[in-house]
Amino acid sequence: MAMLEIQDIHTYYGNIHALKGISVEVERGEIVTIIGANGAGKSTLLKTASGLLRPRSGSIRLEGRELTRLPPHEVVREGIVQVPEGRRIFGRLTVLENLDMGAFTCSDRRRNAENLERVFALFPRLKERSRQVAGTLSGGEQQMLAMGRALMANPKILLMDEPSMGLAPVLVDGIFETIRRLNEAGTTILLVEQNARMALQIARRGYVLQSGAILFSDAAARLAENEIVRKAYLGEH
Amino acid sequence: MNAESRERLPGLRLGLVSGACLVLLTLVGIVEAFSQREIVSGVLSMGEGLLFFTGLFIAYLAADRGLRRAGTGRALAAGLVCGLAAAALLALLVLLSKAVNLRQVLINASPAVFQMLVFQREELEVGLALLLAAGLLTGAAAAGLRLLPPVPRRAVTAGLVCVAGLGMLQDTVYPVLSSWGPVAGLADLVFEGLGLSPGGAVALFVLTAAGAAFWALQGAAVRGRIAGLSPGGRRGLRIGAFALLALVLAILPQALGLFLSEVLTIVGLYVLLGLGLNIVVGFAGLLDLGYVAFFAIGSYTVAILTSPELGFFSLSFWQALPFAVLFGVIAGVLLGIPVLKMRGDYLAIATLGFGEIIRILVLSDSLRPWLGGAQGIGKIPKAEIVGFEFGGPQEIYYLILAGCLLVGFISWRLRDSRLGRAWMAVREDEDVAQAMGINLVAAKLLAFATGAGFSALSGAIFATKIGSVYPHSFNVMISINILCVIIVGGIGSMPGVIVGAFALVGLPELLREFAEYRLLVYGAALVAMMLLRPEGLWPEATRRRELHEHEEQAGPTPDAPAAAAAGRP
Ligand SMILES: Nc1ncnc2c1ncn2[C@@H]1O[C@H](COP(=O)(O)OP(=O)(O)OP(=O)(O)O)[C@@H](O)[C@H]1O
Numbered sequence: 001m002a003m004l005e006i007q008d009i010h011t012y013y014g015n016i017h018a019l020k021g022i023s024v025e026v027e028r029g030e031i032v033t034i035i036g037a038n039g040a041g042k043s044t045l046l047k048t049a050s051g052l053l054r055p056r057s058g059s060i061r062l063e064g065r066e067l068t069r070l071p072p073h074e075v076v077r078e079g080i081v082q083v084p085e086g087r088r089i090f091g092r093l094t095v096l097e098n099l100d101m102g103a104f105t106c107s108d109r110r111r112n113a114e115n116l117e118r119v120f121a122l123f124p125r126l127k128e129r130s131r132q133v134a135g136t137l138s139g140g141e142q143q144m145l146a147m148g149r150a151l152m153a154n155p156k157i158l159l160m161d162e163p164s165m166g167l168a169p170v171l172v173d174g175i176f177e178t179i180r181r182l183n184e185a186g187t188t189i190l191l192v193e194q195n196a197r198m199a200l201q202i203a204r205r206g207y208v209l210q211s212g213a214i215l216f217s218d219a220a221a222r223l224a225e226n227e228i229v230r231k232a233y234l235g236e237h
Numbered sequence: 238m239n240a241e242s243r244e245r246l247p248g249l250r251l252g253l254v255s256g257a258c259l260v261l262l263t264l265v266g267i268v269e270a271f272s273q274r275e276i277v278s279g280v281l282s283m284g285e286g287l288l289f290f291t292g293l294f295i296a297y298l299a300a301d302r303g304l305r306r307a308g309t310g311r312a313l314a315a316g317l318v319c320g321l322a323a324a325a326l327l328a329l330l331v332l333l334s335k336a337v338n339l340r341q342v343l344i345n346a347s348p349a350v351f352q353m354l355v356f357q358r359e360e361l362e363v364g365l366a367l368l369l370a371a372g373l374l375t376g377a378a379a380a381g382l383r384l385l386p387p388v389p390r391r392a393v394t395a396g397l398v399c400v401a402g403l404g405m406l407q408d409t410v411y412p413v414l415s416s417w418g419p420v421a422g423l424a425d426l427v428f429e430g431l432g433l434s435p436g437g438a439v440a441l442f443v444l445t446a447a448g449a450a451f452w453a454l455q456g457a458a459v460r461g462r463i464a465g466l467s468p469g470g471r472r473g474l475r476i477g478a479f480a481l482l483a484l485v486l487a488i489l490p491q492a493l494g495l496f497l498s499e500v501l502t503i504v505g506l507y508v509l510l511g512l513g514l515n516i517v518v519g520f521a522g523l524l525d526l527g528y529v530a531f532f533a534i535g536s537y538t539v540a541i542l543t544s545p546e547l548g549f550f551s552l553s554f555w556q557a558l559p560f561a562v563l564f565g566v567i568a569g570v571l572l573g574i575p576v577l578k579m580r581g582d583y584l585a586i587a588t589l590g591f592g593e594i595i596r597i598l599v600l601s602d603s604l605r606p607w608l609g610g611a612q613g614i615g616k617i618p619k620a621e622i623v624g625f626e627f628g629g630p631q632e633i634y635y636l637i638l639a640g641c642l643l644v645g646f647i648s649w650r651l652r653d654s655r656l657g658r659a660w661m662a663v664r665e666d667e668d669v670a671q672a673m674g675i676n677l678v679a680a681k682l683l684a685f686a687t688g689a690g691f692s693a694l695s696g697a698i699f700a701t702k703i704g705s706v707y708p709h710s711f712n713v714m715i716s717i718n719i720l721c722v723i724i725v726g727g728i729g730s731m732p733g734v735i736v737g738a739f740a741l742v743g744l745p746e747l748l749r750e751f752a753e754y755r756l757l758v759y760g761a762a763l764v765a766m767m768l769l770r771p772e773g774l775w776p777e778a779t780r781r782r783e784l785h786e787h788e789e790q791a792g793p794t795p796d797a798p799a800a801a802a803a804g805r806p
């Protein structure tokens with residue numbers, strides 16, 4: 001049984017049918033990526049999985065537990081934690097306060113202190129800047145903070161929405177490197193990316209999303225070879 | 238046009254702004270209303286003082302700009318130009334008033350006020366020359382003040398503020414001081430007629446300036462000494478300070494007399510209301526303009542449950558109080574549910590409507606048998622504890638003080654609690670707050686409910702203080718006033734609420750000439766705040782950070798322990 005099972009999800013915005021029966025599975029310890037054009041429904045899928053949007057039908061299960069109707073704050077407690085699109089850090093709070101906010105669901109102080117150490121080990125930059133107002137961090141640092149904040153919530157699975165968005169190429173490499181290290185340290189990751197090339201390099205499997213439906217899915221390496229994917233998402237001819 | 242050519246004459250632009258302000262003050266009648274009272278008897282009336290200090294302040298800003306841009310000479314020039322330009326606009330106004338009858342459109346443009354502007358001179362030329370000279374002098378004084386080194390500058394400013402303040406408040410301060418036995422003789426020396434005596438003014442100025450200079454020079458040393466005390470010593474000092482504060486708070490109504498106690502109770506009610514609204518607006522970031530509704534619900538609950546006039550119930554105040562708070566909380570939740578999904582402007586409009594609904598309900602004729610209609614409900618009994626009746630303002634003060642302490646303590650604990658953190662996240666970003674595991678519905682409803690409970694509590698106290706409730710006591714202006722109090726004090730900051738209430742509610746009560754111009758003063762105060770101190774008088778840390786980001790980033794904040802260690806010998 002897969003760790004996260006999303007089955008035949010239909011999500012609507014009013015009467016816009018944004019997800020048309022999507023099924024995605026993620027095994028424990030995997031990186032799975034979802035690639036697709038703008039407006040394909042990638043963010044909608046992640047928001048549905050984390051409870052921010054309610055699907056009209058279909059089911060979401062984590063380790064066999066039914067989460068479909070849970071409100072978002074309870075989904076977080078179950079272990080699905082999202083790094084939102086565009087980072088969305090708390091710009092007026094300090095780095096430390098942001099991380100603290102991430103640990104909202106966990107009131108075990110020792111656990112939180114350990115998590116903080118882990119985050120600082122992963123992102124030494126955040127430790128240097130822990131008292132800085134988060135809104136003044138650079139884009140790359142903000143992305144680290146968004147990831148760090150999510151890690152503070154003890155995720156079983158991390159949903160990342162376009163972590164490379166708006167970052168310079170050098171920083172993008174760093175971010176993907178971090179994602180891989182996170183995964184090696186045991187975090188399961190569902191990664192949404194526009195940067196299909198990089199995403200398919202670090203992922204084990206991938207899904208191609210088009211107009212709210214899965215076009216096909218396969219091992220990442222094979223997707224990278226696929227004619228259609230190469231043309232449409234890797235910009236090759 | 239580049240910036241250089243736009244401001245060829247330094248201080249001109251601010252001078253015109255200053256002149257426009259002064260002309261406006263003159264034409265709305267505030268100057269004349271104020272000239273009945275004096276700051277320094279026979280020397281400076283309050284009307285003249287208003288013009289002088291406004292001009293001085295703006296010329297100071299001009300000099301400050303000049304200094305930053307190009308040094309001493311430019312600062313002096315900017316101050317002079319600014320003062321002169323302002324006076325010139327006033328002079329033009331005087332000339333205009335001679336040429337046409339301004340009174341036909343501007344009813345406050347009385348001949349008396351123009352006579353005052355030309356220093357009561359019969360010959361217009363001489364008067365106008367004096368006016369321009371006064372402008373130049375004001376500008377020179379402002380520039381001089383700006384060019385002083387920091388310590389004397391602070392001393393002079395403190396002295397001026399003290400003299401102006403005490404002079405303006407003569408009619409409240411003098412009666413109080415003269416009732417304090419040994420101090421009475423001193424009061425007679427310092428005050429004279431409707432203001433300060435000239436000698437008293439000089440003495441006050443010197444004393445305050447000296448005090449401020451001492452603190453500026455030695456304050457750091459004193460603070461250092463306190464920081465260097467042993468933990469026990471510091472605790473002792475803190476206990477001593479608390480005891481002193483408690484003692485002062487306890488004897489305040491007796492020391493201040495009836496009138497000032499009444500003012501204190503009004504300020505206190507606004508502090509109570511402000512602390513409640515601060516939870517909703519400041520902590521949780523929900524802009525609630527219908528806040529007066531809960532105040533009304535608290536008042537009417539107490540009125541209905543206690544007044545023999547309606548005759549349904551005749552509970553005592555204390556029996557009715559829990560119901561008042563409970564109904565307030567329930568109403569807070571009921572308002573909260575429909576507006577859960579609304580943000581910003583929409584929320585403000587919806588809550589504004591809610592406030593009006595409550596007022597119109599209590600005003601309605603069909604509910605009159607139960608709610609009293611336009612006549613309201615009277616004969617609300619006073620609160621009583623073991624024979625001590627909270628009758629007059631000097632007693633009600635204690636009731637309100639207790640309320641403020643309670644509410645202040647609760648909001649302080651809430652702010653640092655888990656719930657406080659949830660509110661902060663909701664205020665910063667609702668969607669992300671949810672994704673962090675915060676129950677948005679619960680956090681919002683709890684904010685509305687807590688704020689409403691505090692508001693209802695102050696409403697209950699208000700009802701027994703006044704002895705009767707009328708619908709017109711609960712109009713939307715109350716909500717706006719409370720919002721102004723917390724904005725001016727500093728959104729989200731609890732000491733800010735107290736400072737804001739004293740500034741916006743207390744001062745106008747003391748300067749009754751203000752009453753008519755209250756809204757004008759609120760407006761001006763808000764605009765001035767936004768320009769000069771957008772974070773409020775006593776800001777909360779997060780907002781200060783946001784608005785002064787660049788300053789804070791200039792140097793790394795030293796770690797507290799490291800700094801303390803370095804400060805110790
Ligand atoms: N709040 C909303 N209301 C109505 N329609 C929406 C809303 N959010 C998204 N949509 C629509 O749903 C579809 C999927 O949007 P979604 O944000 O999931 O795309 P995406 O794949 O994440 O795109 P991108 O790569 O640009 O982030 C789009 O057609 C979009 O216009």
Ligand SMILES: [Mg+2]
Binds near residue numbers: 042043044085161
């Ligand atoms: Mg998206």
